[in-house]
Amino acid sequence: MKSFNIFLFSILITINTSNSFAKQQKETEIDSQESKDNIYSGLKFRSIGPALMSGRISDIVIHPENENIWYVTAGSGGVWKTVNSGTTWTPIFDNQKSYSIGCVTLDPQNPNIIWVGTGENVGGRHVGYGDGIYKSDDGGSSWKNMGLTKSEHLSKIIIHPENSDILWVASQGPLWSKGGERGVYKSTDGGNSWKRTLGDDEWIGATDIIIDKNNTNILYAATWQRHRTVAGYLGGGPGSGIHKSIDGGESWQKLSKGLPSSNMGKIGLTMAPQNNDIIYAAIELNRRTGGIYKSLDKGASWTKMSDAVAGGTGPHYYQEIYASPHNFNEIYLADNYMQVSYDGGKTFERMNESEKHVDNHAVAFKKSDPNYILIGCDGGLYESFDNTKNWKFIDNLPITQFYKIAVDDSKPFYYVYGGTQDNNTQGAPSQTDNIHGIRNSDWFVVLGGDGHQPATEPGNPNIVYAQWQQGNLNRHNRITGENINIKPQPKIGEKSERFNWDAPILVSPHSATRIYFGSQRIWKSEDRGDSWETISKDLTKNIERIQTSFFGKKQKWDNSWDVRAMSNYSTITSISESPIKEGLIYIGTDDGIIQITEDGGNNWKKINFNKIAGLPNTAFVNDIKADIFNENIVYAVFDNHKFGDYSPYIFKSENKGKTWKNISSNLPKNTLLWRFVQDHEDKNLMFLGTEFGVYFSNNGGEKWIKINNGLPNISVRDIAIQKRENDLVLGTFGRGIYILDDYSPLRNFNSSEIKTEAKLFSPKNTNWYFEKRILGSRKKASQGDNFFIAENPPFGVEFTYFLKEKYLSNKNNRLKEEKEKEKDNIEVKVPKWDILENEKRQIKPLVWIFIYDGDMIIKKIKVTNNKGFCRANWDLRRESQNIISSQNYSNKSSGIMVKPGKYSAQLFKQVNGIFTAISEQVNFNIKLLRENENNINTAIEFWEEVDILSNKCYDLSSNIKDLKTHIEILYVAYERAHLTNSDLQKTIVNLRDEILKLELKLNGSKVRSEIGEKSEFPTLWTYLWSARGSSYSSYGPTETHKSSYKNANLLFTDINDKYKMYKKSAEILIKELDKVDAPQIKNILQTK
DSSP states (O other): OHHHHHHHTSOOSSOBOHHHHHHHHHHHHHHHHHHHHOTTTTSOOEEOOOOSSOOOEEEEEEOSSOTTOEEEEETTTEEEEESSTTSSOEEOOTTSSOOOEEEEEEOSSOTTOEEEEESOSSOOTTOOOOOOEEEESSTTSSOEEOSOTTOOOEEEEEEOSSOTTOEEEEEOOOSSSSOSSOEEEEESSTTSBOEEEESOSSSEEEEEEEEOTTSTTOEEEEEEEOEEOSSOEEOOBTTOEEEEESSTTSSOEEOOTTSOSSOBOOEEEEEOTTOTTOEEEEEEOGGGOEEEEEESSTTSSOEEEEOOOOOTTOGGGOOOEEEOSSSTTOEEEOSSSOEEESSTTSOOEEOOOTTSOOOEEEEEEETTEEEEEEEEETTEEEEESSTTSSOEEOTTOOOOBEEEEEEOOOSSSOEEEEEESSSBEEEEESOOSBTTOEEGGGOEEEEOSBOOOOEEETTEEEEEEEEETTTEEEEEETTTOOEEEOOOOOOTTSOOOOOOTTOOEEEOTTOTTOEEEESSSEEEESSTTSSOEEOOSOOSOOOOGGGSOBTTBOOOSSSOBOOTTSOOSSOEEEEEEOSSSTTOEEEEETTSOEEEESSTTSSOEEEOGGGSTTOOTTOEEEEEEEOSSOTTOEEEEEEOGGGTOOOOEEEEESSTTSSOEEOOTTOOTTOOEEEEEEOSSOTTOEEEEETTEEEEESSTTSSOEEEOTTOOSOOEEEEEEETTTTEEEEEEBSSOEEEEOOOGGGTTOOGGGOOSSEEEOOOOOEEEOOOBOSSOSSSSTTSOTTOOEEOOOOSSEEEEEEESSOOOOHHHHHHHHHHHHHHTTOOOOOOOHHHHHHHHHOOOOEEEEEEEETTEEEEEEEEOOOSEEEEEEEOSEEEOOOOOOTTTTTSOOEEEEOOSEEEEEEEEEEETTEEEEOSOOEEEEEEESSTTOOOHHHHHHHHHHHHHHHHHHHHHHHHHHHHHHHHHHHHHHHHTOSSOOHHHHHHHHHHHHHHHHHHHHHHOOHHHHTTTOOOSSOOHHHHHHHHHGGGGSSSOOOHHHHHHHHHHHHHHHHHHHHHHHHHHHHHHHHHHHHHTTOOOOOOTTTTO
C-alpha cells in the first residue's frame, strides 16, 4: 500500500490526472518488484472457505451480448467474473489497492470495457473504503485507476450510450468525516479528468444517478447528506434530494414539487424502461420512515405512491429500486425482505424468500428471459427461473465476512470458528482426511444471526462460545448440538447493559472454565457462564450518543436518526488477562479508554490517552494483549477511522501501561490495524491483522513485513494461532478463512545471520493415513465444476527451506551480468563460441531434498530453486524401483508408502550435474493418524514383497514382448536368406508358436477379450491385482491377498523359466541363420 497515500492526495476536484497515473504506474512497478524480491513469498496461505453462505453482494451486471457472462462485486470481497452463468468464478480485482467495491458498469459501446467504483455503497458500521474509480479495457485482465481517489464510496457509474468518453459518477464521499470527493462527477475525456457538477466538498454526496436513453442530455441524480460516527448515525439532511439536468449533467435543478419538504435520507432512483417519462424514487425520511414517489412527467411533479421504505438494518443499507424491463409497473425495492410492486408503487408485497438469504442489495434481469431474476444479498447470489417462486443458490463464491475467529485443539485436526456478518457463527475443520479437501458440507452453523467473537475451551473441544450482536452470548455443545443462552443480566435497579455489537469474550489462561465478558463493565463466570458476577463498575466514559456531534454540530430530534442496527456506544471492546500473572487484566473501550486491574477487578486504573504520544483521544481500542512472556509488557491496537483518520496505531508498554511506545514503525499510511497476536515460543515474533492484509515482525515491532502469497488484498479483521500445529489462522472480512500452515520457520529467523547458502527447517511431525475418497476417486467427484472445495495442506511432509540466492545457470549468470552492464551504459559484446557451447551443454541447476531412512536414501524430491523461503512436499512414498528403460526413464513414478517411524531429510544442490549437500540433516517423525490401526508394519512389508514381484512381472512382460519381436525378426531374416533349411524354418515357426502360448498364459486370451469374454483361467495379472489390493488399506494382508501373491509368484516362476529357455533357443537360431547366409540381425536380447 506504499503508493496509496501518495495517490490519495494527488487529485484535486478538477484536474487532469495523467501525471498522477504515470506516478502510480511507476510506484506499482516498484511494489511489484518488492513483492517479487520478498524472501517470504514462498510461504503461502490457503483458503478453507466457506462458500456455504457466501457474503454480501453490492452490484451485478450481466453482459448484454452474452448472458452467460456476469460481473459481480462484493461489498468487501473484490470483483468476480463468470463466463458460464456461475458454474465457475474468477476474482479479477485481487491485486488492486481496494477490496471494497460499490458498483460495476460495462461500456455500452464495448462491453469488454469495465468500470468499477470502489468503496461500498451503503452506510453500514462495518464498510471498507475505496480509492476511486478503475477501468479495464480487456474484460478485467488488467486495471487502471482513473482518479477520484478521495471519494471512498462510489455508488453508481453511468456511461454515455453513444460516446464512451462521457461518464458520470455518483460519489457518496467519506462516511466518517466531511470533505473528500463527493457528489456527481462528470468526465468528457474517458476518465482522464473529472469535474464535480453536483454536491459539495463537505457533507453532500450523491448516491444514485440515471440517464434518459431517449435524450441523453437528461439525467436525474439523488444527493445524500449522511454522517456515521463511532457513536451513532444520521442518515439525512437538507443536502439530500433529487436533482435533474437537461444539459448532460453540467448543471442541475433540485426537484421539489410533490416531494417531501423535510430532510431526506438515502434515495434510490429508477426509470421505467417502457416509458422514460416515468421516474420512481425510494426516499428515506425521519427516523427510518419514508415512501415511494413517482413522476409521470420527467420529474416536474411527484406523487407519493406508498409508505414503502427499506427496514431491517436501516434504509441506508438498502433503498436501491429496480424496474422490470419485461413488465410495466413491476418494481423491486431492495430491503431486508425484498419488496415488490406490480402496480407502479401503489402497493407492495414481500417477495418470496422462504429458501433464500435476506438483506437484498442488487438485482439483474436477462433480456432473453422474462421469468429470470438474479439477486445479490448478504448471503451471496440467488437466481430464479420462475419469477421468484423458487430459488437456486450460487454456492461457490467464498466471500464471507468474518468479524472474529477462534480455534480449538481437536484431534487429529483442529476446528476453526468464526462470527460472520449476517451469516451466523460457523465452524469447520482446518483440514480433512479425504482427497476432496474442505467442502461446503464440512462447514456447519454453531449459532444464528450476525456472528461475533467466538471462544473455545482449552482441552475440551466440545465447548464453543458464540454470540450474536450486542452480547447475546451462547454456549454450544458440540456433542448434542445444543445452544444455551448465557448472556449476563443486570440486577433489578441496575441500568441496562451496553454491549458492543461485537462484545469481547475471553477464556482465562489460568482456568479453562473461567470466562470474562464485556459490556460497559466486566463480567466473570467460573462455571462456563452458568452464573456471573461483575468485577468492575462502568469502565467507559458513558457518553450519551445522541448528544454527540453530527455534521460538525449537535442535531435536532426530527431527523434521519438510525442507531438500531449498530453497536451501543461507550462499551468495552477488548479484554486480556496476563498468562503470567493471574488477575492482571486489561480492557479497552470504543470511547478512548484503557483500564487495568492487578487484583482481579477489585481496583482499576485508567490510562490517560493524553500521555500516549501520537495517539488521538478518540481512538477505539481494537485489541489489547498482555505479553505472553513478561507480565509488565502489554500491546494495544487502536483505530481512529470512525473519525476519518485511517492511520495505523499500535503501541507497546513495558511497565503495565504507565508509558507507551509507538511500534507502527514502517507500516503503510492509511492502513487500519485490527488484531495483534504474539508467538508462543519466540517473544519477538508477532503478527498484525490490518485493513489490507497481514504483517509480521520478528524483532518485536521494530520492522513489519507483509506476507501475502495466496492471500488477496483483503481486510484481516482477526488472527488466531493454533499452538499445537503452529498455524496462523486469519479471519478476513470478505474472503473467508485463510491458514498459513506451520509458520514456525519464522521463529528466531534472521537471514543475515545464516552463514551457509541454505537452511532446511525441521518439519512438524506428520500423520500417516490413507486419504479417504468419500465421494469418489476424483477431487470434485463428478459433482461438476461448480462444486466448491477448499484445499487441504499437501498430503505428507511439508518441508520449508531457505536459499540465500537462486542457483543460476551459466547463461542466466551471463544475462544478469549483461543487464547490469547495460544499466551502466557499458558495451555488451557477443560471448566467445566456447562459452555459448558450454551454456548449451550445461545441466540446469536444481535443488533437491533427500529423504533418509537411517543411512539409506529412500526418496529424492526435486524442489523449487528460488531465493528466500520455499516449500516442498513429500507424499510419504519411496522412490520407485521400477526397471528403467528407454521407454519409461522420463516417466514420473513413485513407490509404496513408507512405514511410520523416524526419518531425516537434507537439502542438496545439483550444479553441473553434481549433488552437493547445502544443509544439515533434520529429523522428523511419521505417526499413525489413528492408533487403532492394524499392524501397519506387517501390511507394508507385504506391500514391499508385492511391489518387488510386480516389478519382476512388468519386466518379464516387456521381455516376452521383445522376444516375440525378436522371433519375428528371425523369421524375416530367414525369408531373406540366400539358402534354405526347412528344419530351421520349422524351428523358428515352432518357437514363434511357443512364445505366443507363453504370452497367452501371461496375459490371457486376446481373442476372448475382443468381445469382453474372460480368459479360461486366471492370469498372473489376476492374482497380482488381487494381492495388490492390500496396498489400499492399512488392514491386511488377508489370507486371500497372501494366497494371490503365492499364486502370482508360482505363475511368474513358471513363465519366467520358459521365457529363459525360449530366449536361449532364439540366441542359438542367430548362429543357424548365419549358415543360410541370412542378413545380420541386431540382437535386442543382449541386454535382457
